[in-house]
Amino acid sequence: MEIFLSALETLWRLDVILALLVGAVGGVIIGAIPGVGPAVAIAILLPATFSMEPIVGLTMLLGIYGASMYGGAIPAILINTPGTPVNALTTYDGHAMTRQGQAGRALSLAYSASFFGGIFSVICLVILSPYIAKVAPLFGSRDILMAALLGVILVIIAHRGKTFAAGMLVFFGMFLDTVGMESVRYTKRFTFDQSWLLSGFDLIVVLLGLFALSQAFVLLVGRDRKTQVAPVAGKLFSGMAELFRYKRVAACSSGFGVIMGIIPGVGEFLAQFFSYTLAQNLSKEPQRFGHGSPEGLIASESANNAVPAAAMIPLLALGIPGEALTAMMLSVFYVHSIIPGPALFQTQPDFLVTLYLCLFLVNILVLVVLMMTTNTLLKVINVPGRFLGACILVLSFVGVYSLRNSIIDCAACAVFGLIGYILKRLKLPLVPIILGMVLGGIMEQRFRASLARIETPLDFINRPVSGTIFAIIIIALIAHGVALVRARKKRLLNPGI
Amino acid sequence: MAQKQDNASGIFAVEEQPGEAIFALAVCVAAAVLVLQIDDQTKWLEGSSLLVQPRFWPSLCLAGFSIFALCHLLSSVARQARSGKYGFFPWAELSNWAQPLEYALYFMGYVFLVPQLGYLPTTLLVLPALTLRSGYRKGRVLLAAAAVGLCTVLVFKSFLQVRIPGGHFYELLPDGLRNFLILYF
Structure with a gap:
C-alpha cells in the first residue's frame, strides 16, 4: 500500500502528467500519419529524454508506443494504409467495413478492442509482477545468456520467408556491437586504426539512421499520396457494447498479445497472425474474415495493443528487450544507471508500480482523446509525405547531434540511413539489426561472466532455467523446420501458391 | 503492401524485389572482406583459451x-532464376538506391x-529550403516549414535544453542577445 501511495504521488507530478499527455496525444497523431510510426518518433525523442527523470522519459516513450497503435488503426480502416506496420491486418476487415459504409462502426470497434487489449496486458503485468519478482532472481548469467539466445533465434525464425535475411541482419547487428575497444582485455576490434571507432557504434546513432533518417529518405524521394477521407459519422462509444458480444475473441487475442509480447524477439506480427487465425477458426462466420468481419478487426487490434505492456516484462525482469522499441527504451534505463533485471523488483518497486499506473492511464487517456478528436485527426492523414520527410530529416539531426555534438556520429547516421533506405526498398526487416546489437551485447557480457563456472559446453545448460530455455530453443527450431517442410510440400502440391 | 488475402498469412507474403540478388552479393563481399580482416583487426592472446580470446566473439x-x-545470396539468385522477373543488374532500381544520396548530403550540410x-537560423533556412527542393512552391507550405523549424528549436533547445552548442555567428552579436541566443536558440 505504501508503494502504491508513493507511486500515486509520483504520478501527480506536473512533469509526469505532461509526459503522459504528450505521449498519449503525440502517439495517436504519430500513429495516424502513415509513414512515421512509433520507431521514428521514439528514436528522435530518445536523446531528449536522457535529461528527464527516468519515469518521465519512459512514460512519454511508452505513451507514444502504446498510443501509436490506436492511431495507426485510423488510416488502416479509412484509407487501407496501416499507420504503423503492426496495423497491417486491421486493413483486412477494417477497410472492408469502411467500403460497406461502416467506417464509424469499424473505428469504434478498433478503439474498443485496442483499449481492451491495452488494459488486459497492463492487468497481466500487474498480476504477473509478484511472480516475476520471485522468478527473476533465479536467473543467473547462463540463464540470461540462454534467454538472449532464444530471443536471437526467435527473431530469425519469426521472419517467415525472410529467415536468411533476418539471420544475416541479426548477426550484422551483433557484429556492429563488437566494434571498438572491448571492455575486458582492452583490445581493439575492427577499429581500422580510426580513433572515432574506438567507442564503437552508438545504438542511438544506428537507430536514428535505420529508422528515422531512412524513413525521411523514403518520404523525400517518394510521391505524395492524396486521399479523400470523409468525416466519420456515428457514435464512437458504441463499439464497447459490440465488443462485449465478442468478448471471447477479444480475451483470446489479448492473451496471445501478452504471450507474444513476453517472448523476446516475437512481437506484434505473430501475435496478430495467431489471434486472427484462431479467431477465424473459432468463428461461426469464417468466410467473413477479410470482408468486414468485426471478429477479425477485434482480433487484430486487441492482439497488437496487448503487446507493449507485455513487452516490458522481459525488459524489466531480465533486461532483455523483446523488440526494437523496448530495445530503445533500454537506453533510458542505462543512461540513468537503472539496471533492468532481477534486482529491479527488489530495489525499486515504487518505480515499477508508477510505470504500471502510467501504462494504465495512457490507455484511458488515448481512448478519451480518440473518442473526442477522431474527425480532427483525419487531417493529419493527408500531411504531404515529402514535407513530412523534410521535417523528419531535421528532427533526426536533434537526436543524433545532441548525443555528443559529433559530426562523425551524424555521418555514421547518414550512412545507416542509406542502408536502411535500401533495406526498406528490398522489403527487408530493420528490427533484427537493432535486436542483434542489443542482444549481442548482452550475450557477450553474460557469456564472459559465465566462463568462470564453465568447464564443458554442457555447463551452459546444466541449470534448471538455462536447461529449460535451451529445450525451448530446440523445440522452436524443430517446429520451424517442420513448418518449412510442410510449406514446401504445400507449394509442391499447389504450385500456384 | 502484400496483396490482400482472406487469411492472415498475407502479412507474411514475400514478393521478389528488384536488386535483391545484387544486394545479397554486396553483403557477401562485405562479409568476406571483414572475415579476411579478422587477423589484423582483433587480438589473439597467447596462453589464453579460445573462449576468452578477444577474437572469439x-x-x-x-x-x-x-x-x-x-x-540469402543463394536463395535470392535461385528465386530470381525461377521467376526471371528482374535481371541481375536492375539499373532502374540501382539508380533508385542512389536517389537519397542527395538528401544525405543536405543532411550533412x-x-x-x-x-x-546557430541552430535556429540554420533550421529556419534548411527546412524551407528542403521543402522547396521537394517541389512545394506555395507560400503557405514554406511558411508551415518555417513554423515547424521554429517549433522544433523551441521544443528541443529552448524547452528541453538538448545539448546543441551556439553558432559562431552568435559571437558577432551584442553581449545580452548573444548569451540569450546561445542559451535558448
Whole structure:
C-alpha cells in the first residue's frame, strides 16, 4: 500500500502528467500519419529524454508506443494504409467495413478492442509482477545468456520467408556491437586504426539512421499520396457494447498479445497472425474474415495493443528487450544507471508500480482523446509525405547531434540511413539489426561472466532455467523446420501458391 | 503492401524485389572482406583459451553473418532464376538506391552549418529550403516549414535544453542577445 501511495504521488507530478499527455496525444497523431510510426518518433525523442527523470522519459516513450497503435488503426480502416506496420491486418476487415459504409462502426470497434487489449496486458503485468519478482532472481548469467539466445533465434525464425535475411541482419547487428575497444582485455576490434571507432557504434546513432533518417529518405524521394477521407459519422462509444458480444475473441487475442509480447524477439506480427487465425477458426462466420468481419478487426487490434505492456516484462525482469522499441527504451534505463533485471523488483518497486499506473492511464487517456478528436485527426492523414520527410530529416539531426555534438556520429547516421533506405526498398526487416546489437551485447557480457563456472559446453545448460530455455530453443527450431517442410510440400502440391 | 488475402498469412507474403540478388552479393563481399580482416583487426592472446580470446566473439558474429549472407545470396539468385522477373543488374532500381544520396548530403550540410550559423537560423533556412527542393512552391507550405523549424528549436533547445552548442555567428552579436541566443536558440 505504501508503494502504491508513493507511486500515486509520483504520478501527480506536473512533469509526469505532461509526459503522459504528450505521449498519449503525440502517439495517436504519430500513429495516424502513415509513414512515421512509433520507431521514428521514439528514436528522435530518445536523446531528449536522457535529461528527464527516468519515469518521465519512459512514460512519454511508452505513451507514444502504446498510443501509436490506436492511431495507426485510423488510416488502416479509412484509407487501407496501416499507420504503423503492426496495423497491417486491421486493413483486412477494417477497410472492408469502411467500403460497406461502416467506417464509424469499424473505428469504434478498433478503439474498443485496442483499449481492451491495452488494459488486459497492463492487468497481466500487474498480476504477473509478484511472480516475476520471485522468478527473476533465479536467473543467473547462463540463464540470461540462454534467454538472449532464444530471443536471437526467435527473431530469425519469426521472419517467415525472410529467415536468411533476418539471420544475416541479426548477426550484422551483433557484429556492429563488437566494434571498438572491448571492455575486458582492452583490445581493439575492427577499429581500422580510426580513433572515432574506438567507442564503437552508438545504438542511438544506428537507430536514428535505420529508422528515422531512412524513413525521411523514403518520404523525400517518394510521391505524395492524396486521399479523400470523409468525416466519420456515428457514435464512437458504441463499439464497447459490440465488443462485449465478442468478448471471447477479444480475451483470446489479448492473451496471445501478452504471450507474444513476453517472448523476446516475437512481437506484434505473430501475435496478430495467431489471434486472427484462431479467431477465424473459432468463428461461426469464417468466410467473413477479410470482408468486414468485426471478429477479425477485434482480433487484430486487441492482439497488437496487448503487446507493449507485455513487452516490458522481459525488459524489466531480465533486461532483455523483446523488440526494437523496448530495445530503445533500454537506453533510458542505462543512461540513468537503472539496471533492468532481477534486482529491479527488489530495489525499486515504487518505480515499477508508477510505470504500471502510467501504462494504465495512457490507455484511458488515448481512448478519451480518440473518442473526442477522431474527425480532427483525419487531417493529419493527408500531411504531404515529402514535407513530412523534410521535417523528419531535421528532427533526426536533434537526436543524433545532441548525443555528443559529433559530426562523425551524424555521418555514421547518414550512412545507416542509406542502408536502411535500401533495406526498406528490398522489403527487408530493420528490427533484427537493432535486436542483434542489443542482444549481442548482452550475450557477450553474460557469456564472459559465465566462463568462470564453465568447464564443458554442457555447463551452459546444466541449470534448471538455462536447461529449460535451451529445450525451448530446440523445440522452436524443430517446429520451424517442420513448418518449412510442410510449406514446401504445400507449394509442391499447389504450385500456384 | 502484400496483396490482400482472406487469411492472415498475407502479412507474411514475400514478393521478389528488384536488386535483391545484387544486394545479397554486396553483403557477401562485405562479409568476406571483414572475415579476411579478422587477423589484423582483433587480438589473439597467447596462453589464453579460445573462449576468452578477444577474437572469439567477433569471429562468431562474422561466421553467422557470412553463413546467413551466403544462404540469402543463394536463395535470392535461385528465386530470381525461377521467376526471371528482374535481371541481375536492375539499373532502374540501382539508380533508385542512389536517389537519397542527395538528401544525405543536405543532411550533412545542415550538420556542418549548425555550429557556424546557430541552430535556429540554420533550421529556419534548411527546412524551407528542403521543402522547396521537394517541389512545394506555395507560400503557405514554406511558411508551415518555417513554423515547424521554429517549433522544433523551441521544443528541443529552448524547452528541453538538448545539448546543441551556439553558432559562431552568435559571437558577432551584442553581449545580452548573444548569451540569450546561445542559451535558448
